[in-house]
Amino acid sequence: MVIDLARTDPEGFQEIQKPEYKVYTDAVIYMLHVRDLSISEDSGIEHKGKFLGLTETGTKGPGGVSTGLDHLVELGITHLHLLPSFDFRSIDETKLAENNFNWGYDPQHFNVPEGSYSTNPYEGEVRIREFKEMVAALHEKDIRVVMDVVYNHTGASGDSDFSKIVPGYYYRMNEDGSFSNGSGTGNETASERSMMRKYIVDSVVYWATEYKVDGFRFDLMALHDIETMKAVREALNEVDPTILIYGEGWTGGDSPLPDKEKALKRNTWRMEGIAAFSDDIRDxxxxxxxxxxxxxxxxxxxxxxxxxxxxxxxxxDHPGVNYQNVKYSKGFWAKEPSQTITYRNCARKPIPSLPGFSRGMNGACVAKHIAV
Structure with missing residues (x-):
């Protein structure tokens, strides 16, 4: 479709000021699935499972507890990290009455908001406008927006748009002509090639300028080459130097890209203004x-x-640490504290579910246990 993007702006969208944010180490990032926040029957939110569900205020759940946007405000977060919110492949947008669910790590169209999160996926401008309304509502509550981006692979391989445009160019291939699978999902893109690098850079700039997105979390960031990540940082600095860039400093499998070129955790010190998750402290x-x-x-x-x-x-690098006794990293990998994303929790294994913790242990007990 052809659309005048200016007509999709909510009233006053261009005048809304980004929440003030100057010191990277002050970031409090909260990871969220758009649908999960509001889909519960007792969420008190009208637009359940939608971008607009993040715009509603005054919503209450059982016992009068705040839900949705009000809940996020009460948490005191500075950044809301949205799981993939671009168009992904696994959800049939024509069958939204069915109980469809996916995290969204199977990209279809990188530069289009996910239609199942809009109130009308049949009208393309609706998803664009409602995504912008969500960003505006969060900004008005002093919360910046981080997008989870998955440029390292696509949901389809041989029949993907990239393969149709230039077969074999946008992906790393094995010597036998099969797709390399460093993502663990069937393929991996070749960010080191000039047009794939340009695509990634142009895409993040588009989201940052058209939708006013404030940060990008790179899934399997180590499948991208260091030079591409540096190019992303440089381009976003031109838009807004306070835009966050961070990602997973590991891959999902073996990749032909040499380790010295990968945006691995251990290479983070070579990428100024880019952070990686610390599995050292998490685990x-x-x-x-x-x-x-x-x-x-x-x-x-x-x-x-x-x-x-x-x-x-x-x-x-700190004299108080004996690196030989660190479980994973045997040396420093960040130049600045702002290059480390520290986990407080993890979707795969919340602290109260760990072996050794009693079922039903509340947050206060967990905090006391950790302090001890």
């Missing part, structure tokens, strides 16, 4: 994400003190 505190037997400090794991200290100093 040091509560154990391995996928293995219950590999416990963390809070539930009986041993010899993890240096991993905790490494996390406390935000992965930088």
């Amino acid at each position: 040091g505190i509560k154990g391995h994400v996928f293995t219950d037997e590999d416990r963390g400090f809070v539930n009986g794991g041993e010899a993890l003190e240096e991993s905790i200290k490494f996390g406390v100093v935000a992965s930088i």
Whole structure:
């Protein structure tokens, strides 16, 4: 479709000021699935599962607890990290009455908002306008918006738009002509190639300028080359130098891209203004994400003190840390504390669910247990 994007702006959208934010280490980031926030029958929110569900105020749940946007404000967060909100492949937008659900890590159209989160997926301008309304509502409550972006792979391989445009160019391929699978999902894009790099850079600039997005979290960031990530930072600095860029400093499988070129966690120090998640302190505190037997400090794991200290100093070079005893990293990987994203919790393994914690243990008990 052809659309005049200016006509999709909510009233006063261009005049809305971004929430003030100057110091990267002051960021309090809250990760959220758009649908999950409001879909509950007792959420008190009219536009359940939609972008507009994040615009409603005065909503209450059982017992009068604040829900939706009001709940986020009460949390005191500075940034709302939205799980993939671009158009993804797994949801049939013509069958929204069915109980469709997906996290969205199967990209279809990188530069289009997801239609199932709009009130009318049949009219393209609706999803654009409602995404902007969501951003405006969050900005008015002093919350910045971070998009989870998944440029490292596509939901389809041989029949993807990239493959139709220039077969084999936008993806890394094996010698036998099959798709390389560093993402673990069937393919991986080739960010080191000039037009793929340009696509990624142009895309984030588009979201930052047209939709006023304030940050980008790169899924499997290590599948991108360092030069592309630097180009992203440079381009976004021209838009707004306070835009956050962070991501996962690992891959989902083997990739032909050499490690020295990957935006790996250990290469973060080479990427100024870009941060990586710290699995050092995450797993040091509560154990391995996928293995219950590999416990963390809070539930009986041993010899993890240096991993905790490494996390406390935000992965930088510090004389108080014995790096040889850090569980994963044997040396610093960040130049500045702002290059480290520290987990407080994790969707895959919340602290109260860990082995060694009693069921029903409340937040206060968890905090006391950690302090001890």
